Amino acid sequence: MKSFLGCVAFVLAQAPLTAQDHVARDRHEMHRLHQDPKAYIAMLEDPKRDAYQKPHEVLTALKLKRGEVIADIGAGSGYFTFRLARHIGDKGRVYAVDISPEMIVHLNRRIRDFKLKNVVTILAAPDDPLLPEASINRFIICDTWHHVENRTHYLGLLRKMLKRGGEVVMIDFKKEKTPVGPPLEMRIDRGDLVREMEANGFRLAAEQTFLPYQYFLVFKLK
Ligand SMILES: C[S@@+](CC[C@H](N)C(=O)[O-])C[C@H]1O[C@@H](n2cnc3c(N)ncnc32)[C@H](O)[C@@H]1O
Structure with a gap:
């Protein structure tokens, strides 16, 4: 809730x-x-979200490979899930992970209606995405990290779930006044996020700066 x-x-x-x-x-x-x-x-x-979320540019910047396995943590309605699925082909897989049963039902309906074979939903626990170990090439976490509690524990799980060479992509609202986005007090400052990731075994491997209201950070294991 x-x-x-x-x-x-x-x-x-x-x-x-x-x-x-x-x-x-x-x-x-x-x-x-x-x-x-x-x-x-x-x-x-x-x-209208596309104007600032720039999904095409985000997917291009990720340089997705066909066949890769992605976990979209906090998939929500599937805004990124279904775009990702189109890019990774039938041999790839997108796990759409969410804790909201309503979102999972919505995602399942879309998967059925569009006859998608490469999207799998996971009704997760708030502190565990419930994915297999060493199974994920990329975690995509958009506008969700600030909802996750016990993040140190969660990052420990993500470390175990990543395949060798895998990465965690974090897109979230800058902690500054923007025309859209959650209240400032809910946002995580970019620097604080980088420090949190570094304290938990990750390093900042890349950063994109084309999103007007959000940071876009790519982390790899140290
Ligand atoms: C603001 S929405 C973002 C949805 C999507 N990532 C997007 O960009 O459109 C946040 C989503 O994260 C989900 N969520 C919140 N806490 C979560 C958690 N601990 N694990 C997985 N999903 C979570 C919510 O149910 C919601 O669907």
């Missing part, structure tokens, strides 16, 4: 261009979203 509320806050903060002026509208929106996860999914999938 905590993470769903966090996501609601993310969505609400995502809509300031329409809602920044009215607290009452925010409350109304929050109530509606509490009652209706589909509305939340629709907002995550809002085509």
Whole structure:
């Protein structure tokens, strides 16, 4: 529930261009979203998001290889999951990992409707993505890390789940005022994230700076 509320806050903060002026509208929106996860999914999938999320540029920067195995942690509606799946081909696999049963049902429906063979959903635990050891080439964690509790423990699991040479891609909102994104107090500062990763066996291997509101960091094992 905590993470769903966090996501609601993310969505609400995502809509300031329409809602920044009215607290009452925010409350109304929050109530509606509490009652209706589909509305939340629709907002995550809002085509207007592409303008700042730049999914095509993100996927190009990742230089995905056909056949690789990716885990999209906090897959949500599948905004990145399904784009990733198109790039890695039928021999690859995307694990769409989420703790929200509503998101998993939504993802499963899309997988069935689009007859996808390379996407597998995982209804995970908040402190464990429940993936096999040494199975993942790349973790993609977009707008989700700030929801994860006990992150030291979680990073220990990610280390075990990575294949040799694998990486963890973190995309999240800069801790500064931006027109979209979660409340500042929920955000993780870029420097703090780098320090957290370094303290847990990772090193910053690459960084992309083309996203206007988010940092985009790539970590590998030390
Ligand atoms: C803001 S949404 C981001 C969704 C997606 N990554 C995107 O960029 O559109 C965060 C998602 O993370 C999920 N989530 C929160 N805590 C999680 C955890 N500990 N493990 C896996 N998923 C989590 C939520 O249920 C939600 O679907």
